[in-house]
Amino acid sequence: MGSRKNLVASARGDVEFDLAVTNAKLINVLTKEVQEVDIGISGERIALVAPRGKYTISAKQNIDAQRLYVCPGFIDGHVHNESSMCTPAQWAKVIVPRGTTTVCTDPHEIGNVLGLKGIRYLLDACKGLPLRYYVTVPSCIPAVPSVETAGATFTYIEVEEVLGWESVVAIAEAMDYPGAINQTGNITPIIETGHIHKVPIEGHAPGVVGRDLQAYLAATGPRSSDHESITAEEMLEKVRAGMMVYARASTFLDGTPEIAKALKEVVDVRMFGFCTDDILPHHLMEHGHLDHGIRHLIAHGVDPITAIQMATINVAQHFGLRGHGAVAPGWLADLLVLEDLENVAVKHVIADGQLVVEDGKRVVPIEEPVDALTENSVKLPQLSVEDFYLQAPGSDGQVTVNAMDMSQIFTKLVKIEVQSKSGRIQYPLPDKVSVASIIPRHGQGTPPSLAFVYNYPIGEGAIASTISHDSHNLAIIGTSPEDMLAAAKALQESKGGLVAVIKGKVVSLVPLPIAGLMSPLPVPEIAQKVRSFEESLPELGLPQVFPLHLIVMALPVIPEVSLTDKGLVDVATQEVISPFS
């Protein structure tokens, strides 16, 4: 009891503040105003926000904001830590200087690989960081149980267990929207569990509109959200229906132009939030984090204070994060001094009442609170080169087969011709044809699945990844069985990661020993490895970009055909089909 004695005494003026920020132009996100103020902080909280110069401000440490703008620390409404490929501590070193002081993470990837143990690891690995790290419980592990195998299965029982852990604030993206709409599957009792625990049921409803949207919100409302909307029209339909819509600024998608259009249509913006979803390590280094998205939104003509409200108080209110998202007495002392409002360049960061970034440089040490969880999660079956030969029993000569056409990110199911001899597909493959494989890596013990790929620009060698959404088996696309085997072996040895192989030799490797998804290295180092990996891809005939096709080809929810550990999946029917016609 009485833990606020010092805080209140400093507000009264009876003891000095621990930290003060004077001469600030405060962006008041509660009233949408700018005020000239002095700010006093004691311990982890703001004690006083007073008109500039009104009181003598006496503090152990003082920052003169020099009439620059001050705003609350940014809050990321939905983000997968795993996409940064680094631990929470290494991530904090990069995103806190960018102004992100709170993250609502969805440990969907590590959950799919390691189950509860993976989520527990992240919650342990974020302790003591100058970053408020909340967790939303993955609701779709695996995403589609009937056609893929993950490292874990979450029913409402696992979800309920995690909801009892500290810092767990919501059910994460309920991707199985057909299940929610039809009240079937694992997702229905998981959503119900969220309602019982009175947490938001975060949504994931790309293109879901009309009566489907109403049914989805009847299931997940009243505190649902979406970060998958494509058009302003879809976004508006969702906010009007009581759904928080996040502006998403990820490595893969920039939702800010359409959000900017949607914002023009409404007077009250409280239902709009901000999130990054997935940002790769080298993009973090090059572009930043939420600050990057906020810059984009402002560049699209949105008032900076609105953009900042979306990335602060709106997200805090959505999740019910007490004391987060505004700069006011009694609230948590997470705040930023910005160089300006156009570029949102972060000069100083105060997190939990501590000056952690000064003039863009981190001034406090960040240590790993626990050892990285590097037990090998790449549990492959015994493999030989034979596993990568497609067998077409009884066929000889030209065979018509099913292939995944990868001209676009949404694959097409096409028919192509290949040569077979004594029931075995012959190499070299015809022009524009390669082979994809998903190797079970969660100890399933089943053999690799195989399928033909068409129009993927790989000319020789193989690339492979243990990042393979969402079940994160080992995904390979290659031109020869030998190179595919070599790629698999390399990743087994590195405990996971990304690899490029030519003629049996590893030409580049990104080791990701934590669940095959993340590295214990600092972000600049892992970013450099990813860049080097991208730079090696032209040697295989591939463009020098992150191989998105490779890491999403196993997603059985992206049209039109995917390859899981169970085989080639027709996404529309959710049935496994033969590689052969």
Added chain:
Amino acid sequence: MGSRKNLVASARGDVEFDLAVTNAKLINVLTKEVQEVDIGISGERIALVAPRGKYTISAKQNIDAQRLYVCPGFIDGHVHNESSMCTPAQWAKVIVPRGTTTVCTDPHEIGNVLGLKGIRYLLDACKGLPLRYYVTVPSCIPAVPSVETAGATFTYIEVEEVLGWESVVAIAEAMDYPGAINQTGNITPIIETGHIHKVPIEGHAPGVVGRDLQAYLAATGPRSSDHESITAEEMLEKVRAGMMVYARASTFLDGTPEIAKALKEVVDVRMFGFCTDDILPHHLMEHGHLDHGIRHLIAHGVDPITAIQMATINVAQHFGLRGHGAVAPGWLADLLVLEDLENVAVKHVIADGQLVVEDGKRVVPIEEPVDALTENSVKLPQLSVEDFYLQAPGSDGQVTVNAMDMSQIFTKLVKIEVQSKSGRIQYPLPDKVSVASIIPRHGQGTPPSLAFVYNYPIGEGAIASTISHDSHNLAIIGTSPEDMLAAAKALQESKGGLVAVIKGKVVSLVPLPIAGLMSPLPVPEIAQKVRSFEESLPELGLPQVFPLHLIVMALPVIPEVSLTDKGLVDVATQEVISPFS
């Protein structure tokens, strides 16, 4: 599990709705827009809000809104049920047809009389009503322990117990702001208990601004509120400091003109709420409830949608009331059809998914869920007429005495002359002089306290009340000891209430047998009794209005002097002073 199956099926269109409201102009409080929609309801929740005419709406019961406005049910952010002088069930019969579907009550009055038992009674007496009845835990029982005696004392232990009960959502008005600011007294651990339970600490800070306000919010923030601000300037200082400010429209105060001024200064209105605080039964009947306040605010030039946001979503978000305050799929089906937006005349009310008011008339029965708590709470000491003679030992002839000047609602401490004989004050008293008494009624066993009153326009007889804020002892102002005794006896017999006596005879009586504060009668009947009581007051020389002086003269927090059961209190020093100079 699966409790939403029917709701979601109706949203999909696979089963009919229980209730539909078609052809509505929906006030969307989330985006601040008006939409033409059809609304489908299943069970207690909204299933669908779709563009008008887009889908065939099939429902067991259909209401054609005839293009009238529809909005969420009103939410009262701070109200004392006791001021209506009736039970929750009788209250619901009157306020639900006025559009109030949710109340955040503060059982401060019954708590002061009966302690936990009183709060428990109200929580039992609201079960099953078409009114969502939340409780905030009184934080100041008694208001000022050092100078008054209530029927109970709440420390953080009692507060913590009540926080564990169902439907308890906040710590109620932390009136002891000096205690909060100085981190002393009972209030400090009570506030801390609220923070531990993560509930709002509702504030009560009349005129508290500047550094005092900062300290008060350092103690009570981040989710504090205020309903006591007088000027727009004070209101703005508070919302900017992160405090929800309620527009208060009570029987005694209309805060809407200043709120209207404050609203013109800010762009974002999310920190403004609405409350009624205290509305007497006859005012409920004549003017209404929150609807009355909303009308006033609109009359002062505030956009109706802003006013409705303040009385719906803003209050719901402040308290974190899940699914309250908006009309959207998955949210609770509390909604109103309004005749228009100027008079906010409520035509139909749907509460908890049920049509409860149609064309202004209640169409569902409302029963008392439990017997009224009518055990006699008026536990007076043995009384005789001698108890009401002021004794001035050793004096004879003219004596100078202290008196409470009641020319204004804020009393003044004045010196007056009275006649004494053998140490006993002589009757009749001089012109403009009367006598006040507070009789302990909580079984304290102490004798009545007595003091002189100046400039209270009573000419003969006595008036008395067991409503006597905040400790609710028995308050009397009279012109003769005999009439004061008769008034006390009448209220002892009626188990409390309001009474007027002339020459030993009761001329009007409002029996309030529930804690001496409330009646089991329907509101129209209790309202009529209060009106008759007011009508009788001119016979005593008093104006025909509710005798506010009588019921607040014991408040030791209203300047300049008050009379508690412990005697005459100098409010500034919080010391008991002698009635004699």
